[in-house]
Amino acid sequence: MILKIRKIAVNVEETHREIGREISPATRKAVAVAVIENPFAGRYEEDLTVLMDIGAELGTLLGRKCVTALGITPAQAESYGKSAMVGEAGELEHAAAILHPKLGAPLRVEVEKGAALVASSKKMGSPGQVLDVPLGHKDAAYVRSHFDGIEVRLNDAPRASEIMVAVAVTDSGRPLPRVGGLTHENAIGQDGLK
Amino acid sequence: MPDVILRKTAFSLEETFHEGGPVSSNPPRRAAAIAIIQNPFAGRYEADIQGFMEDLKPLGLKLATRLVEMLGGADKVEGYGKGALVGADGELEHGALWHAPGGYAMRELLNDSSAIVPSSKKVGGVGSRLDVPITHINASYVRSHFDTMEVGLNDAPRANEMALILVMSTGARVHNRAGGLAAQDIVGKDGLR
Numbered sequence: 001m002i003l004k005i006r007k008i009a010v011n012v013e014e015t016h017r018e019i020g021r022e023i024s025p026a027t028r029k030a031v032a033v034a035v036i037e038n039p040f041a042g043r044y045e046e047d048l049t050v051l052m053d054i055g056a057e058l059g060t061l062l063g064r065k066c067v068t069a070l071g072i073t074p075a076q077a078e079s080y081g082k083s084a085m086v087g088e089a090g091e092l093e094h095a096a097a098i099l100h101p102k103l104g105a106p107l108r109v110e111v112e113k114g115a116a117l118v119a120s121s122k123k124m125g126s127p128g129q130v131l132d133v134p135l136g137h138k139d140a141a142y143v144r145s146h147f148d149g150i151e152v153r154l155n156d157a158p159r160a161s162e163i164m165v166a167v168a169v170t171d172s173g174r175p176l177p178r179v180g181g182l183t184h185e186n187a188i189g190q191d192g193l194k
Numbered sequence: 195m196p197d198v199i200l201r202k203t204a205f206s207l208e209e210t211f212h213e214g215g216p217v218s219s220n221p222p223r224r225a226a227a228i229a230i231i232q233n234p235f236a237g238r239y240e241a242d243i244q245g246f247m248e249d250l251k252p253l254g255l256k257l258a259t260r261l262v263e264m265l266g267g268a269d270k271v272e273g274y275g276k277g278a279l280v281g282a283d284g285e286l287e288h289g290a291l292w293h294a295p296g297g298y299a300m301r302e303l304l305n306d307s308s309a310i311v312p313s314s315k316k317v318g319g320v321g322s323r324l325d326v327p328i329t330h331i332n333a334s335y336v337r338s339h340f341d342t343m344e345v346g347l348n349d350a351p352r353a354n355e356m357a358l359i360l361v362m363s364t365g366a367r368v369h370n371r372a373g374g375l376a377a378q379d380i381v382g383k384d385g386l387r
Contacts, residue, residue, distance in 0.1 A: 009206060009208040010208075012205045013204045026203075
């Protein structure tokens, strides 16, 4: 097996009140994170195909973990995002190889459709550092109420030769959206933008 | 006593497959539940606070029930712990109100849970993290089950809030080999051995 997972963590956040106002139903976000061995730690490797294939596996695994943790059907997912933090013996390009070529397609299967670009972030890091996963609407990137993010961190990861890979999925936008723009209800969802 | 005003709940589930040693055939899992509530005593000294423990009982049961579900049933749970993070306008003593409603909610749902529920508490700002201790539910001396789970949220606890936390685990540390009382040797009478 190419993919060697040391640990998986799944977090769900539910916001019931914000600035004194009740949020009903509560807005909900999930983030699933896998801590994996970096096969290229400590050396320069030209061909990153192995990491791209790992990305494909994680798109399915982590996307499904989020949807399951939220207790929703794939169609009920509204926004998503992906991020990676590479331990110090790796390089930033390893995060790019996991996230960009192959992770998106299987993630879209898990959340049904997903016409929009999957928002992403990447960084080098060490155990306990924060990874902020950006969130955007899954079918129409311009839906302003769904621009958001979720923080994830693990006190024991990533170690030097590890990579932390995170996928976030929500069933809602921000708790009290009121900055206008395209709404979830008015999104067409064909071109991934509007 | 005042109402329990809930702003946010968060749930974390961790599975550890290995930590540099052999991959576990039964990876230990840990789950945490956090509730962010308004601290009804924030900003003043209140002498009589004990009534709030009664008000917190339904919240304790709700969080404990969710943890048992996340771990696949009461028979899967072998360790537990609890904690409180009190926002800066509160006092440490407010966090102590969680001992009874948090601990007894878990013990109500778990069979053979004679051991005291270990705990930690502190006053902290938004984004502070709490290391919640975990020990075996039926015998505090079981060494393989001594563990800790770090919890916290980037947006809590605000000054007038408290984060109330429960944690459960399904078993021993992934590569436990430090000896001591083993889970299969528990007498299970006094909550210690």
